[in-house]
Amino acid sequence: MRLARLGHEHTDWLRRLTEADPAQHVFLASLLELTGSAQVSSPAGTLWGVFDGESPVAAYWIGGSIISIAATPRTNVEVAHMLNSRGRPACSLIGDHRAVIDLHRRLRWGPARSVRADQPFMVADRSPRVAPAPAVRVGDLGDVSEAYAAAVEMFTEEVGFSPVEHGSAAYVGKVRANLSSGSTLLYTAECGPDGAPLPRWPAPNSARQVVFKADIGIRSRSAVQIQGVWVHPVFRGTGLAAPGMVAVTDHIRRTVAPIASLYVNAFNAPALRTYRSAGYSQTGRFATIIY
Structure with a gap:
């Protein structure tokens, strides 16, 4: 697997993922609606993909918050490697508890300021x-x-x-x-x-x-x-x-x-x-x- 920025050609793939659960993935859906593309890199953050060959299998917004979709322990390995090489920023990991807790355990950033490991998501x-x-x-x-x-x-x-x-x-x-x-x-x-x-x-x-x-x-x-x-x-x-x-x-x-x-x-x-x-x-x- 490899980590790379998402491009315009990955927009439909990412949109299909967000549409599968529009409530849970509202942040990425809102980003797509704002930009019209999966190719997003700005001072606020960047959309990255983890690729298996030429196909993306997970996406991560990395900015003041780190928010993922379709993340697994395997895809977290690639993201954690990049984040650890950058050093500890002021940010939050937010989302599905399995992906968040797994990524948190892979980061060498020292103790977090706050850990909320069990948050029922409600609709x-x-x-x-x-x-x-x-x-x-x-x-x-x-x-x-x-x-x-x-x-x-x-x-x-x-x-x-x-x-x-x-x-x-x-x-x-x-x-x-x-x-x-x-x-x-x-x-x-x-x-x-x-x-x-x-x-x-x-x-x-x-x-x-x-x-x-x-x-x-x-x-x-x-x-x-x-x-x-x-x-x-x-x-x-x-x-x-x-x-x-x-x-x-x-x-x-x-x-x-x-x-x-x-x-x-x-x-x-x-x-x-x-x-x-x-x-x-x-x-x-x-x-x-x-x-």
Whole structure:
């Protein structure tokens, strides 16, 4: 086997692979839709293929994230050799747990910052048990302060370190971009479920707080991967999350794509219950390794 960049002539092959599971392979599908070709090399990353003779058998996006399709231990050998020769970057391995864990074990990069080895991949494929929350709406730039505070809390809880430990400008920019494109859905309130005013946390300069949020993340014409789901601690266990997710799913199906998906840590039992109540079921298993 050999590793080489994919070319235009491999576009149909890669498209067929993504179409076999549009939810799980939404990132590569979105890349194909954006570029129209499997030949992609830019400052953001490069599409590589592992070839058996003249035919590609697996593909890898290598950039800030490393995302593969049809990867096996044999194809990971070639990719690991290249990655080890380059040295350790700041990046994440994301995708099917078997391919991710195998590649992680082949890398000589030292300890990862975060390892999430068991993440159920879920798709909204059945009727929800609850009605949608009517107060969930598309956020706008007027929500940037509150949305930023909630996004920082969500990330820190999820991966164990703050996304702004080296400065906030890039993360503020990400939050603003999501709001500008209509990609953040949220529910804001000034009072908790008991009617008492919310403490001025996590947005200390505003009485209004985001109490539920979710981001429309990676998307193609066929599927969306929901990211950044978060519920204010005061509202946890009150029954807000599942109706909120139903509202998000309904919005995605109406305005973006027919398939809504996400992945969640297996140890997060409340989140798993929420997503099941919202009509999601597990169709695969992901892993995420952050370096």
